[in-house]
Amino acid sequence: MSQANEGGSGAALAGLLDLERLEEDLYRGGSPVTTWQRVFGGQVVAQSLVAAQRSVGEGQFVHSLHGYFMRPGDTSLPIIFQVDRMRDGRSFSTRSVRAIQHGKPIFMMAASFQVEEEGFEHQDEMPDVPPPEALSASDLMNDSEHAPAPIRNYWKRERPIELRPVDLEDFLWRKKGSRGQCIWIRATGEPPKGRDYQAAFLAYMSDMTLLDSTLYFHGSSVFSDRVQGASLDHAVWFHRTFDVSDWLLYVHHSPFAGNARGLGQGQIFDRAGRLVASVAQEGLIRIRENAPRFYEQGGG
Structure with missing residues (x-):
């Protein structure tokens, strides 16, 4: 069971996805050594997919996954993944996975x-x-130095995924009232080339920044002290093969927010313009009473 430093590289993420087999359809995985208080949602989605993939016959590949986040994950404990083989057919097979800590999913x-x-x-x-190539990673680091502290600290961490927002000013400061964003993403380092690992990496990447798209229109962020944010569910449809070590364009759009929830939708394209995956996520975006406004804290 592998662990990685906070954020970490693509190789570190590959280690997290290399689950330890305990028994037939039963696996154990770790989490990075981190200052975060809960497990990153994309991590548990990706690890659950790896567990499911190990129970499927050769020649069948994931085309969709749908999951619900039920409790915050504890980064100090391993996660147990229990696979249920629900159906095996000639063309399609279905699996369910429960990720368990403290005896509860x-x-x-x-x-x-x-x-x-x-x-x-x-x-x-x-x-x-x-x-x-027309967008600079150093621009993100330099501009985030003037952003509110939560964003500044986040972007200083090493992470397994590199991001280059197309509209950096709107990404950092949320002043345009937009309901979407385009972000180039890729894995750092050299991830495994196997198709199963590629899908798991994309599942991890798909949870990054999507919930935040529900708050662009409101000039806020999931980093804000005014917002209690958490992913509620997550779905990915895998359309075509791809290479996560090359740049992929993640297009975000939020069609709705209300009742303390926001819906984010995403499309992921490769460089050639092929739509390789679609994503949807609903999350909690509850306003905290009497909390200071986020961008006032950062001087923005």
């Missing part, structure tokens, strides 16, 4: 796997945005 997921077939094809077009 913290996350439950269903995943479906399919043998690849030929069929009708269409897709949405990728937005026309600058390529990642």
Whole structure:
């Protein structure tokens, strides 16, 4: 069972995804050594997918997963992953996974796997945005020095995923009232080349920044002391093969927020403009009473 430093590299994430087999369809995984108080949602999604993948026959690949976050994960304890083989068919197989700590599920997921077939094809077009090479990672680091402390501290950490927002000013300061964002993402270092690991990496990446898209319109952030934010559910549809070590464009949009919840939707394109995955997530975005306004704290 592997652990990694806070954030860490792509190689460290690969270690987290290399679950320890305890028994048939029973696995154990770790969490990074971190100052965070709870397990990152994308981590438990990715680890649950790895557990499910290990029970599926050769030639079937994940095409969708749907999960619910039930309790905060404890970063100081291992997570037990229990797989249930719900159905095995010639074309499709279905698995459910429970991620357990303290004897209770913290996350439950269903995943479906399919043998690849030929069929009708269409897709949405990728937005026309600058390529990642035209955007500088140093710009993000430099500009975040003037951002509120929670964002500044977040971006100083080493992490297994590199991000380059297309609209850096809006990403950091939320002054445009937009309901979306485009962010180039890729794994740092050299992740494993196997297709199962690629899917697990993408599942991890898909939870980054999506809930935050529900707060752009309101000039706020999940980092804000005014907001109690938490992922409630998460879904990913895998459309085509991809390479997480190359840049992927993650397009965010939030069609709705209300009743202390926000819905974020995402599309992930490769450099060639192929739509490789779609994502949806609903999260808690509850306003904390009597808390200071986030961007007033940072001088923004």
